[in-house]
Amino acid sequence: MALKASPIWVCPRTPCSDLGSSDLWSRNSGSAFNLRFDLEKSRKWECCCLAVLAQRAITPVEDEKPDVSSVGPSWGIERTQGNESRGFHKDLNLLPKPLSANDLSSCSKDGSKVRVAYQGLPGAYSEAAALKAYPKCETVPCDQFEEAFKAVELWLVDKAVLPIENSVGGSIHRNYDLLLRHRLNIVGEVQLQVNHCLLGLPGVRMEEIKNVLSHPQALAQCDVMLSNLGVVRINTDDTAGAAQMVASTGLRDTGAVASARAAEIYGLDVLAEKIQDDDDNITRFLVLAREHIIPGTDRPYKTSIVFTLEEGAGVLFKALAVFALRDINLTKSRPQKQRPLRVVDDSNEGSAKYFDYMFYIDFQASMAEPRAQYALEHLQEFATFLRVLGCYPMDTVL
Numbered sequence: 001m002a003l004k005a006s007p008i009w010v011c012p013r014t015p016c017s018d019l020g021s022s023d024l025w026s027r028n029s030g031s032a033f034n035l036r037f038d039l040e041k042s043r044k045w046e047c048c049c050l051a052v053l054a055q056r057a058i059t060p061v062e063d064e065k066p067d068v069s070s071v072g073p074s075w076g077i078e079r080t081q082g083n084e085s086r087g088f089h090k091d092l093n094l095l096p097k098p099l100s101a102n103d104l105s106s107c108s109k110d111g112s113k114v115r116v117a118y119q120g121l122p123g124a125y126s127e128a129a130a131l132k133a134y135p136k137c138e139t140v141p142c143d144q145f146e147e148a149f150k151a152v153e154l155w156l157v158d159k160a161v162l163p164i165e166n167s168v169g170g171s172i173h174r175n176y177d178l179l180l181r182h183r184l185n186i187v188g189e190v191q192l193q194v195n196h197c198l199l200g201l202p203g204v205r206m207e208e209i210k211n212v213l214s215h216p217q218a219l220a221q222c223d224v225m226l227s228n229l230g231v232v233r234i235n236t237d238d239t240a241g242a243a244q245m246v247a248s249t250g251l252r253d254t255g256a257v258a259s260a261r262a263a264e265i266y267g268l269d270v271l272a273e274k275i276q277d278d279d280d281n282i283t284r285f286l287v288l289a290r291e292h293i294i295p296g297t298d299r300p301y302k303t304s305i306v307f308t309l310e311e312g313a314g315v316l317f318k319a320l321a322v323f324a325l326r327d328i329n330l331t332k333s334r335p336q337k338q339r340p341l342r343v344v345d346d347s348n349e350g351s352a353k354y355f356d357y358m359f360y361i362d363f364q365a366s367m368a369e370p371r372a373q374y375a376l377e378h379l380q381e382f383a384t385f386l387r388v389l390g391c392y393p394m395d396t397v398l
C-alpha cells in the first residue's frame with residue numbers, strides 16, 4: 001500500500017539537479033508521479049528551490065499515481081478527479097532552470113563550466129594561464145585589470161586570472177593595489193613559462209622591423225634582443241593586443257612581442273622565438289574568486305597576506321620573526337610605499353586609509369595549520385592592519 005503524501009507542493013521549475021531524484025520531475029513529460037523524495041536529502045543538498053515542501057516522504061511503489069486531489073495552489077499541476085493525473089498544461093521545460101548550489105560554486109574539476117576573466121585579447125599569456133588553471137573553461141577577455149576584478153564582483157564570471165609578478169620584471173604593482181581596493185579572494189596561483197616571439201606581417205624580414213609593440217613587461221623581458229635590434233618600443237595593453245595591431249595596421253616595419261599562439265590567431269609570422277633575456281622567464285598569476293576556498297593540508301599551500309606596522313625601529317624584524325619562529329618559509333615579501341590608498345577594510349566598505357608601507361607576504365603554509373594561525377595571531381598583536389588575501393594550493397608544475 002502506498003503512503004499518501006498530502007499536501008505535496010513541488011517546485012514549478014524544470015529538473016533541479018540538487019534534488020537528485022529525477023523521478024520527482026517525471027511529470028514534466030506528462031508521465032505518472034513517482035515520488036521517491038527524501039526530505040532529509042533535500043535538506044542536505046540545500047536545494048535552492050524554495051517550493052519543495054513535501055510534508056512526508058513517500059514511496060508509492062505499486063501505486064505510481066498518488067492522490068493529488070488536495071494539491072495546493074497549483075503551479076502547473078492540474079487538480080484531478082480521484083487518482084487521475086492529466087499532467088501539466090504547460091511545458092515546464094520552457095521555464096528557466098533555477099541556479100543550484102552547484103551552479104553557484106560553479107565547476108567541475110576540469111573547469112568545464114567556469115567562466116574566467118583575464119586582461120587582454122585571445123592569445124595573451126593571461127589567457128594561457130586561465131586555461132592552465134581550468135583547462136576547459138570559457139575565457140572572457142577584459143580591457144583592463146580592474147574590469148576583470150569587477151566582472152567577478154558582478155557575477156559576470158566566476159574567476160579572474162591576473163599576473164602578479166614575473167621572474168625578470170618583478171611585481172605588477174597595479175594588481176597589488178587592486179587586490180586591496182577590491183574584496184576578492186586568492187583561490188589559486190599559476191606559474192607560466194613565458195616564451196616571447198617577435199612577430200611580423202607575413203613575409204617580413206627581421207631587419208625590416210623598426211618599431212616593436214608590446215606590453216611593457218614583455219618589452220622589459222626582451223630588453224637585450226630589442227636593444228640589439230635598435231627598435232623603437234611602443235607600449236600596448238597586452239601582448240596579444242600588440243599582435244592584433246600589427247595585423248590590422250598592416251605596417252611592414254612594425255613587429256610585436258607576443259606568444260606563438262597570438263601569431264596563429266592574428267595570422268602573423270614568427271620572426272624569432274624565445275627572445276626573452278632569461279630562459280627561465282616565469283610569470284606568476286593569481287586566481288581570484290568571490291568566495292575563498294577551504295584550506296587543506298593535503299598538499300602544499302600558500303597564504304598571502306598584507307599588513308601595515310607602526311613606524312619604529314625593529315618592527316619589521318619583529319613581524320618577520322612571527323614566521324621564522326614557527327619555521328614558516330616566506331616565498332615572497334614586498335614592501336610598497338602607499339599614500340594614500342583607498343582600501344576595502346573588514347567592514348566591506350571602501351574607506352580611505354593612509355599608510356606609509358604596506359607589506360605583502362606570501363608564506364608557505366596553510367591556514368588549516370595551527371602554526372600559520374598562531375603566526376597571524378601573533379602578527380595581529382602589533383600590526384595596525386592585517387588582511388589575509390587568500391590561502392590556496394601552490395602551483396608546483398611548470
Ligand SMILES: O=C(O)C(=O)C[C@]1(C(=O)O)C=C[C@@H](O)C=C1
Binds near residue numbers: 126238
Ligand atoms: O600581455 C599579456 O599577454 C599578459 O598576459 C600580461 C603579461 C604581464 O602583465 O606581465 C603577462 C605575462 C608576461 O609576463 C607579459 C605580460
